[in-house]
Amino acid sequence: MNLKERLQQLAQQREQMWIALHETNGAMKILEQQILEAEPELNQPLDTEASSQESKTASSKSKA
Secondary structure, three states: OOHHHHHHHHHHHHHHHHHHHHHHHHHHHHHHHHHHHHOHHHHOOOOHHHHHHHHHHHHHHHHO
16 A cells, blocks of 8 residues: 555544544533433532521421
8 A cells, every 4th residue: 555545544534533523522412411401400509508508497497
């Protein structure tokens, strides 16, 4: 195989890899969206101090 043929082969492989990369990125975005839709409670930022304070306030109010 001469250098020109090898260069063409490598160019084809590069193009195939670009296509595979874009397909993989697309699939990852779809999976990420499905995860976010399936588990919306995980999307909310966790503020443990505020949530524990809210639960203490709620339990105090329910006792009163």
